[in-house]
Amino acid sequence: MSWKSRALSPRSILPALAVLLVLVAGAAAHANKPVPFGDRVAARSATDPSTDPTATLDAADLDLRVGPGLEAYHRATGEHAWSYQREGATALHLEMAGENAVVVWDDGLVTSVRPGDQQVRWHRAVPGLADWLRGAGEPGADKRTEEQRKQQATERASAALRTVQQSTPWVAVVTPQLTMGFRDADGDLRYNSKPAGNCVYDPERTVATDYAVLVPRSCANSTGQQVSGGISGYRLDSTGWQLNAGPGVTMKALDGRRVLISDGPIVTPRVFDTWAAAPEAACGSAAEPFAAVPPAGGCAVPDADSPQAR
Template identity: 35%
Template structure:
């Protein structure tokens, strides 16, 4: 039997089966990242202006303790150490008695005997002191002369270096500074500092140098050999050379300088002094 050809064009085509899609594998979760710095503020913005103001203020606050500590650690001028133990009894109270003791100058109340104040200088020793109304004048072994407020020890008014005196003060000839500090004029308004080389006069109100008298060549002043006569201070000036008259070996001075015939006084007494009797520091 012959086989007939089969026409398959009229038959519906079968859609080939498509396998189902595979299940998608979930992607791994990304690790969280740290937030980055915020974007910089635009120039001129309030945030930028606030930063410019806050930074100097913070630096100033940090530096303030350092500046304060440095100020307190700063040594006192000339090594001064002034300790007030008790204030005076008020205006009109008697001024204390001033004495040198060891490495200190001490002031004692004349009524009770108790200490008023103590003045020391680091590494220095007082040689001698001179008490005058309102002033406690001291010569130190480094050749410095100081003036302390005598009544209450409230301040050291001035310091003056006496040239070429420190070495001499260490010799036996200095005799503990005897006669070196000599008051001149009423009330010791002028102070003469006598050393072998020269006599220098200072105004006690402010330490102003008023005049200097050098010793004659071949001669030297003897501070311990001084006497007072009719308002003048007579100081011995022995000379080494022979044939020197005795009149040349004695010098008379007062607050105006050396007393000689026909001199012109400098007017030290009231020059640049105020109505309250105190000197003015300005030149």
């Protein structure tokens, strides 16, 4: 059998050329594909004192700041270490969850970043967060200056983001219409809760301890008059709880587990232990000998001449 060489005709070349063009176009499109969420992580600068530019940094040695993205600086030298930004978004506030930095952005996205190796770990969008940060639809919102809008967004981002450190670190995001909890290890949504009826959550009065997040809610009746609300307590390692409270209740963290709850001039302030998920007994109260949570540090022994000792 003999073989004869045959020249390719223009007609036979066209299909192969078309396939090649499609492959080239596909490769170019892939190369120019937008980065998910607009993530941009810049390597450390050339003036960085580190001898190995690929070395993992210790998060404790970094000073983290926000604006316009997440910026990291060496604590010892003040040198810029790295920068993480998102195209079209501005970082407003950060909190640490364990060894990770959690950032709230003005477009309503929440991001967890591992500072040591600049790894973006997860993104989560919180419905309604961006609108609340901007004050969209609120009275007088259109009359605020750009500086006032930025200030409001920054303050609200600080109120919305809470982190809990003990057991498994987790992240709470609170808005008036929704609160959500994410496990920081993987960004898994662990709960989401909307206030019932004519109630709204109050991020500005929310308090976090090492074990829980306490979110107060304000409620109104059909005429718009403020009525008794309550406090919702959230944990990831156990069930949460509900506390009765008036519309003007305030809370203050006393330490990593206890919160002082003040509920107006008539009701005596009380201390709630978020680790035991129970109120702390007041010194001298009838319930003190039987309390699940005795007063922290015990109670002082009354003076012999005091009315309590008589």
